[in-house]
Amino acid sequence: MRSRVRGWRWRRSPLRRRCDVVEAWALLAVVVLLVVGAPLAGVAVGWRVYDDARARAAAQRAERHRVAAVLVEDAPAAVASPTGRQPAYSVRVRWTEPGGGSRTGMAQVPAGAQRGEHTHVWLDSGGRWVRPPENASAVWQHTLMAGLFTTGAAVAVVVGVHIAGRRVSARRRLAEWERGWERTGPEWRRHTP
Numbered sequence: 001m002r003s004r005v006r007g008w009r010w011r012r013s014p015l016r017r018r019c020d021v022v023e024a025w026a027l028l029a030v031v032v033l034l035v036v037g038a039p040l041a042g043v044a045v046g047w048r049v050y051d052d053a054r055a056r057a058a059a060q061r062a063e064r065h066r067v068a069a070v071l072v073e074d075a076p077a078a079v080a081s082p083t084g085r086q087p088a089y090s091v092r093v094r095w096t097e098p099g100g101g102s103r104t105g106m107a108q109v110p111a112g113a114q115r116g117e118h119t120h121v122w123l124d125s126g127g128r129w130v131r132p133p134e135n136a137s138a139v140w141q142h143t144l145m146a147g148l149f150t151t152g153a154a155v156a157v158v159v160g161v162h163i164a165g166r167r168v169s170a171r172r173r174l175a176e177w178e179r180g181w182e183r184t185g186p187e188w189r190r191h192t193p
Contacts, residue, residue, distance in 0.1 A: 046147025
């Protein structure tokens with residue numbers, strides 16, 4: 001029958017080796033890093049990404065402006081969808097520039113939009129078509145993805161280092177046992193019939 005004694009690596013014992021103490025401290029460090037360090041790393045990176053994404057979205061809102069446009073062609077008809085969401089299609093639209101000239105370009109419109117309907121396009125300060133500025137949900141999406149990725153990466157690194165350390169420790173322990181057996185083995189063999 002096998003019994004397990006908890007915390008034996010922390011107690012003084014003539015059987016306890018230095019590698020046992022090192023393993024106990026390493027396990028404690030791994031637990032602290034997994035419970036505290038990895039989430040803190042994720043929050044720190046997420047906070048930084050959030051600040052950067054908010055600044056980028058604010059710069060995009062300051063630089064870009066929305067202009068009314070008219071569809072020049074029909075969008076493909078709506079299709080039956082099990083989710084109920086209709087895709088957006090790129091169609092040619094025309095808008096009037098601030099100087100009075102007319103320009104055409106592509107814009108995303110809902111399925112089934114007809115020629116002559118009004119929509120909006122986003123232009124930069126040079127009058128070129130650009131994507132709409134990032135909204136708050138995109139900022140939060142970047143933030144959460146960066147935080148979760150960082151937390152996962154930190155967990156993977158800590159667990160990987162711990163596994164590598166355990167393998168090195170096991171090799172050293174086996175080498176210590178081998179050296180110990182080399183010292184005591186001859187004495188045991190003398191007493192064996």
